[in-house]
Amino acid sequence: MPDLDLHVERHPATLRLLVEDKLRAAIVEGRFPPGQRLIERELCELTGVGRTSIREAIRQLEAEGLVTVVPHRGPSVTVITPGEARDLYAVRGLLEGYAGREFARLRPEAEIAALGRDVEGFARAAANADRRALIAAKTALYATLMRGCGNAVVRQMLTTLHNRITLLRLTSMSQPGRLKDSVSEIRTIAAAIVTGDGDAAEASCRLHIARAAVVAIAVLEQQSNVPTQVSRGRHSKTE
């Protein structure tokens, strides 16, 4: 029998998972800003599903750290403090450094090839200053890194970590000056990986994250002096 690709797209599984994905996307895209309260009934109307599915999806997002639920007050999009940002970046540097090292050690053929493509795609997007393409390229790059390291636990943790960090980058977009540095840093990382230099890969990953952290936390602290409370009132009427 020829190996036909008869994948039937296996229904996105359950409704709950669909809701979960939609909400997660809405949050990381900034359509629900940090601090925004998520009222169950509103979400029911927005999504067209019952409270059951909404509530269970929220639990998942809570576990991922994207939403914060205080009992009897309901869920809201997590607001990240400077201290938490510091902690998040510390762990991210640790894990990405490890991922880089393992990627360099294992050097899986397919992912090495993908890495080259992704880096070039990122460089192109950076040159064109195309925000959408940039985000897509960066996402692809990270996906390759996480596949390449061969550690499912790291992959999952980095994914949620990345989402959480995106939360604090929403309000303040990364500086344009940082972009050129980013490209060169990423080239360095990729070079270390393809040559199989684990130490260099880890070091360059950590350096990359550390620099990103400095910028992000600086902006965040500057912001936190003017605490722009979103949705202080009951309804924020974003429509």
Add this chain to the structure above:
Amino acid sequence: MPDLDLHVERHPATLRLLVEDKLRAAIVEGRFPPGQRLIERELCELTGVGRTSIREAIRQLEAEGLVTVVPHRGPSVTVITPGEARDLYAVRGLLEGYAGREFARLRPEAEIAALGRDVEGFARAAANADRRALIAAKTALYATLMRGCGNAVVRQMLTTLHNRITLLRLTSMSQPGRLKDSVSEIRTIAAAIVTGDGDAAEASCRLHIARAAVVAIAVLEQQSNVPTQVSRGRHSKTE
């Protein structure tokens, strides 16, 4: 005003959280062995709460990796494969190494004191070969380590990681020969921390985990040759 500790224990909050804690405890204590299916209605009877709370609690445990839910088949206690065990220990070594380093760098007074007490408690428990005391001592030790590192994200991740690893230690209890080594390794770690030697603290933490990993994975692989499927049938009637 003297800083009285007027904490009012703030009611365990919601029923869902209680259920969650109960189930988590039951799983990590091994009362639900890996592979055991968790049928909603049975859990309802066991806990005396409705399906709503059960289901939401399960979502949380799923996110923590303690239970695995396959759509339309329901939740069961996660079975850890040797490969996953390797990944888990790798990440654990990474995070605990970091925690040790940061602990040594910060040296918070209260936690340093607690560390000394915990290490002695662990040594005593090991000498007496008291299983219950041993587990309690180890738990206290880890709690101190995670408080001492001053990173809430690391603390949370290590906690869930620790729970997941406990899953694979259930069937096979750690070798008694390993215990003496453990004690000495832990003394080494504590010594490095109190003297503020970050490099040594990280290295000794990693070594400790690496050794534990070798033992655990060896036992696991040996087991997986005789795949003792729990609850292959519909009901396992553990009563």
Add this chain to the structure above:
DNA sequence: GTGCGAGTATTGTCTGTCAATCAGCAGATT
């Protein structure tokens, strides 16, 4: 202006219901 109390909005939880799906079993077929 401050403190108190009523009212309302929202969550937490239960019950019951129904469709969709899965696992095992009996029967039919080659």
Add this chain to the structure above:
DNA sequence: AATCTGCTGATTGACAGACAATACTCGCAC
């Protein structure tokens, strides 16, 4: 005899409705 087929029971996925408990808001009295 072995395999395929269809049925049946068990279980989950999802909804609606309901009700108590709690938190937030606002107006009122002082």
